[in-house]
Amino acid sequence: MGQDYKFKRVLLKLSGEALMGNQDYGIDVDMTSRVAKEIKAAHDNGLQIALVIGGGNIFRGLSAQAGGIERSTADYMGMLATVMNALAMQSALEQAGVDTRVMSAIPMTTVCEPYIRRRAVRHMEKGRVVIFAAGTGNPYFTTDTAAALRAAEMNCQALLKGTQVDGVYSADPKKDPNAKRYDTLSYHTVLAEDLRVMDASAVTLMRDNNIPIIVFSLSQKGGFDAVMRGQSVCTTIKT
Numbered sequence: 733m734g735q736d737y738k739f740k741r742v743l744l745k746l747s748g749e750a751l752m753g754n755q756d757y758g759i760d761v762d763m764t765s766r767v768a769k770e771i772k773a774a775h776d777n778g779l780q781i782a783l784v785i786g787g788g789n790i791f792r793g794l795s796a797q798a799g800g801i802e803r804s805t806a807d808y809m810g811m812l813a814t815v816m817n818a819l820a821m822q823s824a825l826e827q828a829g830v831d832t833r834v835m836s837a838i839p840m841t842t843v844c845e846p847y848i849r850r851r852a853v854r855h856m857e858k859g860r861v862v863i864f865a866a867g868t869g870n871p872y873f874t875t876d877t878a879a880a881l882r883a884a885e886m887n888c889q890a891l892l893k894g895t896q897v898d899g900v901y902s903a904d905p906k907k908d909p910n911a912k913r914y915d916t917l918s919y920h921t922v923l924a925e926d927l928r929v930m931d932a933s934a935v936t937l938m939r940d941n942n943i944p945i946i947v948f949s950l951s952q953k954g955g956f957d958a959v960m961r962g963q964s965v966c967t968t969i970k971t
């Protein structure tokens with residue numbers, strides 16, 4: 733089980749937009765079930781997987797602040813949006829036959845479990861996919877930082893970021909045909925050149941804990957499994 737993989741335990745960060753499919757807003761059920769199949773394939777092969785999902789498909793604190801809602805309140809609303817996404821993903825994973833637990837950084841015990849680190853580790857050891865909801869539980873943070881924090885806490889060997897493109901490019905590959913994809917990048921380059929792969933605080937946390945960030949495409953079928961086998965293009969950010 734899992735012997736083909738380089739890693740035993742990883743954290744996969746999905747932005748809220750990854751669940752949107754072709755819609756402009758909200759959750760596309762076809763998309764959650766497609767992502768669930770990707771996760772199931774790697775899980776069936778023995779990989780321990782934790783998930784952090786953003787909330788940008790429903791609510792973003794910064795945009796709401798611009799619309800007149802006080803920043804901390806808007807951020808709490810954003811965190812609640814991530815709980816909705818986590819529940820949608822849980823439903824899709826359970827339908828695919830994967831045992832899951834949602835753990836929220838903001839306790840809401842009638843909906844899901846509160847986040848308790850040791851319990852989360854135990855869930856993963858028992859083969860459950862753990863979905864971390866409500867970000868870090870604090871305003872002024874993002875789910876990128878939550879993903880980095882949980883990856884470090886769970887002793888994950890890599891932080892995977894599933895996107896629409898197969899790595900980090902020198903320019904937007906959809907707009908610039910000469911854009912070049914990087915196979916590897918250093919944490920330093922990402923920070924110094926402000927490459928915006930993930931928030932600077934997330935990149936710093938991964939650098940300080942020596943956990944690689946792997947950026948890959950979620951659009952290709954079997955992409956997650958292939959990246960875990962080292963058989964697919966991606967960008968690895970490391971020292």
Ligand code: UDP
Nearest residue numbers: 748786787788793807810867868873874875
């Ligand atoms: N958020 C927060 N603290 C956290 C994580 C998220 O306040 O630890 C709020 C913030 O308002 C953010 C929203 O939740 O805009 C949704 O998260 P994010 O923007 O990271 O989602 P993504 O861009 O990944 O979909």
